[in-house]
Amino acid sequence: MIALESVSKHFQHRGKAVAALAGVTLEIPKGDFVAIIGPSGSGKSTFLHLLGGMLTPTEGKVRIGGESLYDLSSDERSVLRKKKIGFVFQTFNLVPYLTALENVQVPLVLAGLAEDQQKRRAEALLGRLGLSDRLDHKPRELSVGQQQRVALARMLANDPALILADEPTGNLDPETAEGIMDFLGELNREGRTIVMVTHDLRLAGRAKRALRLVNGAMQANGPARPGVGEGASVAENKSLCGN
C-alpha cells in the first residue's frame, strides 16, 4: 500500500515559495488504479515524482509498503525504483541511440541480469506488445505509438508492482491511446497498482477512481467508473480540466 501523510512540496520561484503540493494525505491500496487529473501546473507530475522517490517532499512522509521512502538514501531509493516501480512518460523517453530491444534491456542491465536472460525477457515483452518485428529499430524508426509500446515494455522489464504513468497517452492518437489504456487495464488486472496522471477525462474514466489536484491540493476523490467508489464524477472533473 502507498500512503502519503501530510505531504507538501514547495519550490522557490524568483524568491517566492510556490506550493506544488499542499498537505496531501492519501492512501492507495495495492491493486488500485488511480487517475490524477487537474489542469497544467496543478502539481500532477510533482505528485508522481514524489511517489517515485525522485523528489524529496518539503514536509510529510511517503510510505511504500510501510517503508518511509525519503528516510532511505538516494541510492537506496534507486534500488527500490529498480525493483518495484515502473515509469511511463508522456514523451516515452527512450534512449535514442539504442534499438527497441536494447531500450527494454536497460532496466535489466541495471538489475544485473545476464545478457541472454536480458535478451529473452526483452524479446518476450516486445512480443507481448506486438513489436517482435521491430526489435532492431531505433526510436526514430518507429511510430509514436510503437515508441510508447517500447516504453511500456521497458517499464515492465523488472516486473514492477507499482506503475507510475505520466500522461501516457498525451502524444498519441485516440485509437492508439485506447490500446495503451487497454494494456494498462490488463496490467492492473494482473494485480499491479497504477497511478496515472492525465488531463483526458475520458481516459481517466478507465481508472478505478479519479483524484482532482488543484493548486497542490487533492480536492476530492471518488470513483471514475460508477459503482467503484466515491468522489468527483467525470462530469464534475471535466469542468476542472476545461475539456
Next chain:
Amino acid sequence: MKIRTLVWREIFERKNQLATSFVAILLGVSVIVAMKNITFYSEKAVAYQLDALGANVLVLPKSASLQDYYGADMQNEEFPEEYVARLTTSDLQGLDNLSPKFSVPVEAGGRRFILTGILPKNEFQAKAVWQGAGIFARPAGCGVAVEVPGATAPAKETLVRKRVIQSLGTNEVMLGADMAAALKLTEGATVPLLGRSFTVTAILPQTGTVDDSRAFAHLHTVQQLAGKGAVLNAIEIVGCCNQISKGLVQKINQLLPDAKVATITQIVDTQIKTNRMMGRLSLLFLSIIVLVGGASIANYMFANVFERRREIGTLMALGAGSRVVLRMFLLKALWLGLAGGVGGYVLGTAMAAILGPRMAGVPVLPMLTPLFWAVGVAVLVCVAATYLPARRAARLDPSAALQEI
C-alpha cells in the same frame, strides 16, 4: 547488453561532437611521443659520436694551451702521476675511463714521431686501493660508450675508440697507421725507440688525428726511458655526458686545483642545449595537452551532460544509481584517453620516423616505452577533465531533469 555497450553506442551516436576533444588529445600526445622519440635517438647519436671521438675530458698541466685537442699532451709540461690516484679514489660519478699519458718526441727511420706512454687497464685493476674505492667499483658504462662496435675487439680497437687497452707489456709498442706506413713496419716487427727495442704488437687503424704518428708503449717504460720519473702530460677521461652537464669538469677542477681540465665543449654543449630544448618543449606540449586537451574534454563533457539530462533522468527513474551514471561518463573518458593515447603514439612514432632524419639528422625507429607514457598521460587527462562533469551528472536531480524538458 552491458553498461559499456550503452557508453559505446552513445560515443558513436555523437561522434562528431567528440571529434574535437579526440583530436586535441591525439595531437598533443603525438607531438610529445615524436619529441621523446627523436630526443632519444638524437642523444644516442651524440653519445655515439662522442664515443667515436674517444675521451671527452682532458686533464692537462695548468699552463698548457688547448689549440689542438689531440696534441694537447705534447707541450713539455708535466704533473704528478699521483693525480690518477686522486681521481680513482675520489667519489666522482661519471668517469667511464681514465687514460694517463706521458709523451716524448722520438726519432725513427730518420723521421720524428711521438712515443706516448699509456697505462693499461689491468694495472688499474691490480691496485686494490683503486679497485675498492675508485671508479672501477662503480657501475661501468654510463651511456657514453653505448653500443660501441668492437667493445670486445682487439686491443688496438679499444685503444682507438675507448682510449684504454687491457694490457701492454713493458717492451711492447702499438704504432699509429702513418708511423707504421712510414717505417714499413708490420705486427711482430721490432723497432728501436729511445735506445730500446720494442716489439710491434699492433698497427692502429687510421684516425685522421695526430695519433696516427704516435707509438704507444707502457707508461712506466716511457717514463723510465725519458728519465722524468712518475709524471704525466695528460690524463684522458671518458666522462658521462650527463655527468659533464651536471658539472663533472668543475668537480675534477676542485679535486685537481693545480691542473687544467678541458672538455670538447662544443659537442657537449650541443647535446646539453638539445636536451634542454627538447625537455622544455616536452614540458610545453605537456602543459598544452593538459590545458587545451583537458579544457576541451571538460567543456565537451559538461555539454554532453547538459544535452543528456533527460536521458540521465530517465535512467535514474529506471533505477540507475549515482555510481552507475558516474561510471558511464568515466568509462567514456577512459576510452577516449585510450584511443587518444594509442592513436597519438602511432601518429607520433610515424612523425618521429619521418621528421627525425630531417630535423635532428638521425634515423628514428619505433620505441615501445612511449606507448605506456602516451596512454597514461592521455587517460589521466581525460579522466581528470571528466570527473567534475561526471559528478554533476551523477548528482542530477532526476525530477528536475524530466520536468524541465
